[in-house]
Each structure stands twice: as C-alpha cells, then as structure tokens.
Amino acid sequence: MDRANSGAPLLSLDAVVIDTETTGLDPRKARVIELAGVRLSAGKLIAGDSFRQLLRPADESIPAVTTRIHGIDDAMVAGSPLFADVWPRFNTFLGQALVIGHAVGFDLAVLKRECDLAGLPWRRPRTLDTRQLGQIxxxxxxxxxxxDLAAWTGVDVVDRHSALGDAITSARVFLALVPKLRDHGIRTIAEAERACLALTSVLDDEVRIGWIQAVEAPERADAERTLKRFDSYAYRHRNRDIMRMPPVFVEADISVHDALARLASEKISAVYVAPHAVPGVVKAAEAGIVTERDLLRAIARFGAAALDLPVGQIMSRPLAAVRDDAFVYRAIGRMNRLKTRHLGVVDEAGHVVGALSARDLLRLRAGEAISLGEEIDDAVDAHGLAVAWAKLPRVAEALLAEGLSGRDIAEVISRELGALTGQAAVIAERIMGERGRGGPPCRYAMIVLGSAGRGESLLAMDQDNAVIFERGEPHGEEDRWFAELGTHVADILHEVGVPYCKGGVMAKNAPWRGSVATWRDRIDKWITRSKPEDLLSVDIFFDLRAVHGDGSLAVAVRQAAFAAAEGQVAFAKLLVEDVRTPSSLTFLGGIRTVAGRINLKAAGLFGLVAAARALAIRYHVLERSTPARLAAVKALVRVSESDLDALGEAQGVFLDLIVSQQVEDIAHGTPPSNAVSVKRLTAHDRDRLRSALEAVASVDELVRDVLFKD
Known part of the structure; x- marks a missing residue:
C-alpha cells in the first residue's frame, strides 16, 4: 500500500469515493449488483468524472426485501455484465488513489469476496470511512x-440508495467534515487514520460482523520511492552561489548590432535592459531581457534591418527573477514553469544583482520536490496552496535520507513557509479586489518573523507574520485595508495547514501591522520605555524577512530597528530577562523526559536562539540565522569563544533530532512537535544530545557575560 501521502492534508485530497448496492447486508453472502465511484481532485468533487455499472449476480436472484431498499430487481440487471467483466475497468478507475466510503468496511468486504469468487487478484486500497470520521x-x-451526517453537515442527499447517488453524497459529506475535523486537530490523512484507529469498540464491532477494517495503521513513507531522482545540491546551495555577477546591463536605445557585440565579447547568452544600466540599483519590475534567441528571431523577421533596431523594441519585460538567498531548486522550478532559460537574481530590496542561465544549472537535477516551490507560487486559492504544501513533509524526508542536516532542511522549510505566506497575500489581494475593496492603497511588504525569518522553521509551525505599509495612521483607511488583508492571509494559511499563532503574531492584529512611521514609533517605545512584560513576542521582530510586496520597506525598518537598538544593553537584557533554560540532565548524566520524550525547544533551542538574538541586537549584527549571529558576535567581542561555538553546535544537534522525529511522527499520523523520543535515538545521538544540553545549561550566565562586555 502506498504511504507516500501520509502527510497530505484532507483539504486538498486526491481520492475516489465509492459505494456498492448488494443483494444483502451479510458481506459473507452478499453479491454486488451496482458499483459506483466519483473522484475528488485537490479536495474538490469533479463533475462528470464518475463510474457507475449495474451487475448481474451469477446464478442468484435479488431478494425482494433488498429490492424494496435500492429498487434494483432481476429484470433491471438481466442484460448487465458479471462482476468479473467489470472489475478490471473499475480497478483502473481507482488506480492508486485513496478510497473513501460510508461504512466502507462493508464495501471492501463484498468487493474482496467477489474478487475471490472470480479468481481475480485483490489489492486492498488505502481507505477512510466517513462514518468513523463523523464519530470523531x-x-x-x-x-x-x-x-444523519448529511443532515448534520447540511448536505443535500441525492438518489439515496443508488450506488452513484450515495457515492456523491458521501463525497459531499466528507468535504463538509474536513473543516470540522480540523477543529479537532486532524488535518492530514495519517492523522485521520490515527484518530479512526482509536475507535476500538467500533472497529471491533465491524470486524465481528464480517467487515474489513476500514483503516490500517500508517507506515513510514519510503523516501527512495517518493523521490526516485533527487540531487541535494539544489537544496544545499543558494542562487547567489552560482549566479553571474554583476549582470550585464545595457540601455534600451542601444542597437541589436551592439547588443550582439556585447554577447560575443562577454561570452554570455543574454543582456539585461534598463533605463540606467547600473547593477544593484535597477529593480526587476523596471528591467527587461534580450537573449540570443530574441536577437535571432528579430533577424529572421526583419532581416539585416534588425541590426539597427533598438533592443528596447524586442526585449521581454518584466524580468523574471528569483531571490539571491533562495535555494537553487527555486530557480530550477521557475525556469521549468516559465519555459525560460534566463532569470534575473534580486536582493531583499528587489534590486537585480545577478543573472542565472540554464547553462548555470545544467549540472543540477532533482525530482518531484522541485515543483514544490513553483506550485506554491502558481496557486490561485487555498486548495492549490494545500496541494503544494502537502509535498513539504515528503521533501523533508527525502532531504533527510540524502544526508542533509536539520539546519539545511530547516532553511528549505523556512523559505517555503515564506513563499506560502507571500502567495497567501497575493490570493488575499485578489479576493479583496473581487469583493470591491480595490488594490493596496500604498506600497507594502508582507513579512515573516521568528524562525521563518531566521531560516530555522521545522515541520511543527504556526503563523508569525506582519505588514509594513508606506503610509497611514493606526485605524485609518490604509490600516483598515491591511487589517482585512491580514485576516484573509491568516485564514488562508490556517486552512492550508499553518495554524493561527496562539500568541496573536499575525498581520490581522493591530500590534503586527502599521506604516513605516508607526513601526518606527513602536521600535522607539520598545527600546526606551518597555518593561519585560511589554516585550512578549517583540524580539522575533528583529528576525523579519519580506516575502511579498516592496522588500525595501522591510529592509529600511529592520535596519532602523537595529540602529536604534545598537549598544542598548538594557533593552537587550530585557529580551532575555525571563529566558530560563531548565536543567535537562540528571546528576548521573541521564536525560530528563516526560512520557519518554524531551521537548528540545523548551530544553535548549528557545534560550539559545533568544540569547543569540539579544547579542546580535546589542552588537548591531544584522545576520538572521542563529549560527551566523553567534559567529559574528564571537568575532566582535573575542570572549567566551569556545562557549559560543558550543552553542552553535548544540543548535545543529537539536535541529537534527527534531526534524528526524517530526518526519517519523507525520508518517504515523502523530502531529509534529518539538518533543523527541529518547528511546529511539542511537547511542551516538544520545551522546550528541547530552553534549548539546550541557552546552545550553549555562546559556543564561554566558549571555550576561557577553552582553556586558566593555
């Protein structure tokens, strides 16, 4: 049975919903007389994609008592085929899809019996039961x-007691149950399976009357099967590592002849076109591109006269681009989607700082995971985002199998969480436009905070986002527009599978949106007039990263915040005032656990990250990631160097162990968390964990020593 999609969200499920009508209710004797199925794709019922067939039970009459229920008698099926003739076609319709049904254990039992009677091979599909899901x-x-479930969920019943009608109704009931299951913390296939398996008395009753158990325990996905062709290089290196810099810019009025001369002299395949040809100043929206192919097409069309044309007349615009700090797999995916061989590379503010061509990427290859990023960017609604987001656990598992570190995997997850948030903003803008709210009233940047900004998110995540807009007062017209945008973004992310932030750090809430001026005022208050209780969640603001809109606004505000906080020892001290790292090792060196697990965020990561951030603020270190902050502080202060190194190594250990545990938990239907089972660790990993816990045990004392250096 294929377990590759255990982490797939129910919201965006691909499945087939089936139903049977039979000669009786005893699965050990009943024969199938009608077989039907309908298809769900990306969580939507596909009109017209269905299967329905009446069947003639061999050498058996249909009892009158069952005819009174479904209306099918011997005369209706007299000219119908036998099960053996139809099953291959229905089995093809099912394919490898997840199968859903109401009391589907009965359907499985009668289908298996029919296959056994006909001497046909039987493959048990992976299934979910709407009856069990309703009980949950x-x-x-x-x-x-x-x-009962149709009435409770408000679903209209169609053609009751026909196989096709009941399959359609079951499909609609399932879709109506999805948000209700989400309220119970059940979002994925494996989580639904796990919850169904907890209905032990129900399962026992069903098996006792001859049904096949509707749900089986999930197994760990096989990473090699999930991603057969996979090259981790694209997930280890960023676009800035392989881009050509500086890019070759020309002005729009130079001739095709001169552009050809530049291509030949520079040994490149494209030039970038802009009003002012200064790398690092031109934004992608202002730039165009002229490639070898563009020049050849112009010559083919206009002949020799093309050589005198200005390149501005034949360029492509706007310039397709990727971020310099994005991973290379993002560039591969974008080239594939746009069917282009050239991309500009932009910095955080949106300025073109480099160039990438297909030639730069020839040595790289990757499998299914490449499409993750582009599917996020291409999604037009929450369902589309959920389909793309469902790939993330499989990508993480494959990267882990390839030997990437938890830190590397966290960076990939963080980038895609940022992309997901950015695309949610794009979709939210469109929704507001369709509802008559118009477009953004001014320039703005959607930003992510905390671990997503630092590049340290893992698979147990919630939302941390904010909005910076160009102008406007609190509660003013602009602020109200962005409050509505933030609400849509939060709702979309929650629906996709990134839950609302329990601490309220979301742009829909007033403290996490504002104009540039408003943010500057807030920053001033934080630094000069705050108490420890006023600074809950404030520290994660310094990790901010723009994911949509005008990144220059975010850059300016972040730089202003660091400049204002530079040297402010009292403020940095407040940020770690209540950070305490609990003792996680016993006197004899054992590891303290709760129910066999240790929460590594509470036991070490939280205090370690907070300390690195406070030190970065104190010494004006603009790096975002925890290791980069620790390294920069070490270079500046030249004290406690070995202790700072040990903290960096400890963070790597924590991330390694957490991501491995999360991948395993997701495959088994357990919601991912930061708690790691100590029993499953190898002796080597237990030793690594002990060393990491020893390193963070003195983080409180260490951060005080380094904060008050000088």
Whole structure:
C-alpha cells in the first residue's frame, strides 16, 4: 500500500469515493449488483468524472426485501455484465488513489469476496470511512448513518440508495467534515487514520460482523520511492552561489548590432535592459531581457534591418527573477514553469544583482520536490496552496535520507513557509479586489518573523507574520485595508495547514501591522520605555524577512530597528530577562523526559536562539540565522569563544533530532512537535544530545557575560 501521502492534508485530497448496492447486508453472502465511484481532485468533487455499472449476480436472484431498499430487481440487471467483466475497468478507475466510503468496511468486504469468487487478484486500497470520521467530528451525534451526517453537515442527499447517488453524497459529506475535523486537530490523512484507529469498540464491532477494517495503521513513507531522482545540491546551495555577477546591463536605445557585440565579447547568452544600466540599483519590475534567441528571431523577421533596431523594441519585460538567498531548486522550478532559460537574481530590496542561465544549472537535477516551490507560487486559492504544501513533509524526508542536516532542511522549510505566506497575500489581494475593496492603497511588504525569518522553521509551525505599509495612521483607511488583508492571509494559511499563532503574531492584529512611521514609533517605545512584560513576542521582530510586496520597506525598518537598538544593553537584557533554560540532565548524566520524550525547544533551542538574538541586537549584527549571529558576535567581542561555538553546535544537534522525529511522527499520523523520543535515538545521538544540553545549561550566565562586555 502506498504511504507516500501520509502527510497530505484532507483539504486538498486526491481520492475516489465509492459505494456498492448488494443483494444483502451479510458481506459473507452478499453479491454486488451496482458499483459506483466519483473522484475528488485537490479536495474538490469533479463533475462528470464518475463510474457507475449495474451487475448481474451469477446464478442468484435479488431478494425482494433488498429490492424494496435500492429498487434494483432481476429484470433491471438481466442484460448487465458479471462482476468479473467489470472489475478490471473499475480497478483502473481507482488506480492508486485513496478510497473513501460510508461504512466502507462493508464495501471492501463484498468487493474482496467477489474478487475471490472470480479468481481475480485483490489489492486492498488505502481507505477512510466517513462514518468513523463523523464519530470523531461529532462524538455526541445521535446517529451516524449517511442521512444523519448529511443532515448534520447540511448536505443535500441525492438518489439515496443508488450506488452513484450515495457515492456523491458521501463525497459531499466528507468535504463538509474536513473543516470540522480540523477543529479537532486532524488535518492530514495519517492523522485521520490515527484518530479512526482509536475507535476500538467500533472497529471491533465491524470486524465481528464480517467487515474489513476500514483503516490500517500508517507506515513510514519510503523516501527512495517518493523521490526516485533527487540531487541535494539544489537544496544545499543558494542562487547567489552560482549566479553571474554583476549582470550585464545595457540601455534600451542601444542597437541589436551592439547588443550582439556585447554577447560575443562577454561570452554570455543574454543582456539585461534598463533605463540606467547600473547593477544593484535597477529593480526587476523596471528591467527587461534580450537573449540570443530574441536577437535571432528579430533577424529572421526583419532581416539585416534588425541590426539597427533598438533592443528596447524586442526585449521581454518584466524580468523574471528569483531571490539571491533562495535555494537553487527555486530557480530550477521557475525556469521549468516559465519555459525560460534566463532569470534575473534580486536582493531583499528587489534590486537585480545577478543573472542565472540554464547553462548555470545544467549540472543540477532533482525530482518531484522541485515543483514544490513553483506550485506554491502558481496557486490561485487555498486548495492549490494545500496541494503544494502537502509535498513539504515528503521533501523533508527525502532531504533527510540524502544526508542533509536539520539546519539545511530547516532553511528549505523556512523559505517555503515564506513563499506560502507571500502567495497567501497575493490570493488575499485578489479576493479583496473581487469583493470591491480595490488594490493596496500604498506600497507594502508582507513579512515573516521568528524562525521563518531566521531560516530555522521545522515541520511543527504556526503563523508569525506582519505588514509594513508606506503610509497611514493606526485605524485609518490604509490600516483598515491591511487589517482585512491580514485576516484573509491568516485564514488562508490556517486552512492550508499553518495554524493561527496562539500568541496573536499575525498581520490581522493591530500590534503586527502599521506604516513605516508607526513601526518606527513602536521600535522607539520598545527600546526606551518597555518593561519585560511589554516585550512578549517583540524580539522575533528583529528576525523579519519580506516575502511579498516592496522588500525595501522591510529592509529600511529592520535596519532602523537595529540602529536604534545598537549598544542598548538594557533593552537587550530585557529580551532575555525571563529566558530560563531548565536543567535537562540528571546528576548521573541521564536525560530528563516526560512520557519518554524531551521537548528540545523548551530544553535548549528557545534560550539559545533568544540569547543569540539579544547579542546580535546589542552588537548591531544584522545576520538572521542563529549560527551566523553567534559567529559574528564571537568575532566582535573575542570572549567566551569556545562557549559560543558550543552553542552553535548544540543548535545543529537539536535541529537534527527534531526534524528526524517530526518526519517519523507525520508518517504515523502523530502531529509534529518539538518533543523527541529518547528511546529511539542511537547511542551516538544520545551522546550528541547530552553534549548539546550541557552546552545550553549555562546559556543564561554566558549571555550576561557577553552582553556586558566593555
């Protein structure tokens, strides 16, 4: 059975919903007389993509008592084919899809019996049961028949007791159950399976009457099967590592002849076109591109006269671009999607700082995971985002199997979480436009904070986002527009699978949006007039990274915040005032656990990250990642160097162990967390963990020593 999609969200499920009508209710004797199925794609019922077939039970009459239920008698099926003749076609319709049904254990049992009688091979599909899911979503409901659940969820019943009608109704009931299951913390296939398996008395009753158990325990996905062709280089290196810099710019009025001369002299395949040909100043939206192919097409069309044309007349615009700090797999995916061989490379503010061509990427290859980033960027609604986001656990598992560190995997996850947030903003803008709210009233930047900004997110995540806009007062017209945008973004992300932030750090909430002037005022208050209780969640602001809109606004505000906080020892001290690292080692060197697990965020990561951030603010270190901050502080202060190195190594150990545990938990239907089972660790990893916990045990004392250096 294929387990590769255990982490797939129910919201965006690809599945087939089936139903059967039979000669009786005893699966050990009943024969199938009608077989039907309908298809779900990306969490939507596909009109017209269905299967329905009446069947003639060999040498058996249909009892009158069952005819009164479904209306099918011997005369209706007299000219119909036998099960053996139809099953291969229906099996092809099912394919490898997840199968959903109402009381589907009965359907599985009668289908298996028919296959056995006909001498046909039987492959048990992976299944979910709407009857069981209804019991989970509404444990106090009076009954769980298809009619009961349809009434509770507000679904109209169609053609009841026909196989196709019941399959359609079951599909609609399943889709209506998805948000209700989400309220119970059930978002993925594996989580749904795990919850169903907890209905032990229900499962026992079903098996006792001859049904096949509707849900089986999930297994760990096989990374080699999930991503057969995979090259981790594209996930280890960033575009800035391989881009050509500086890019070759020309002005729009130079001739095709002169552009050809530049291509030949520079040994390049494209030139970039801009009003002012100064690398690092031109934004992608202002730039165009002229490639070898553009020049050849112009000559083919206009002949020799093309050589005198200005390149501005034949250029492509706007310039397709990727961020310099994005991983190379992002560039590969974008080239594939846009069917282009050239990309500009832009910095955080959106300025073109480099160039990438297909030639630069020839040595790189990757499999399914490459499409993750581009599917996020291409999504037009929450369902599309959920389909793309479902790939993330599989990508993380494959990267882990390839030997990438937890730190490397965290950077990939963080980049895609940022991309997801940015695309949610794009979709939110469109929704607001369709509802008559118009476009953005001014320039703005959607930003991510905390671990997503630092590049240290893992698979247990929630939302940390904010908005910086160009102008406007609190509660003013602009602020109200961005409050609505932030609400849409939060709702979209929550629906996709990134839950609302429990601490309220979301742009929909007033403290996490504002104009440039408003943010500057806030920063001033934080630094000069705050108490420890006023600074809950404030520190993560200094990790901010723009993911949509005008990145220059975010750059300016972040730089202003660091400049204002530079040398402000009291403010930096406040940020770590209440950070305490609990003792996680016993007197004899054992590891303290709760229910066999240790929460490595609480035991070490939280205090370690907070310390590195406070030191970075104190010494005006603009790096975002924790290791880069520690390294920069070490170079500046030249004290406690070995202790700072040990903290960096400890963070790497924590990330390694957490991501490995999360991948395993997701495959088994356990929601990912920061708690790691100590029992499953190898002796080597236990030793690494002990060393890491020893390193963070004195982080409180260390940060005080380094903060007050000088």
């Amino acid at each position: 979503a509404a444990p106090d409901l009076a009954g769980y028949s298809l009619d």
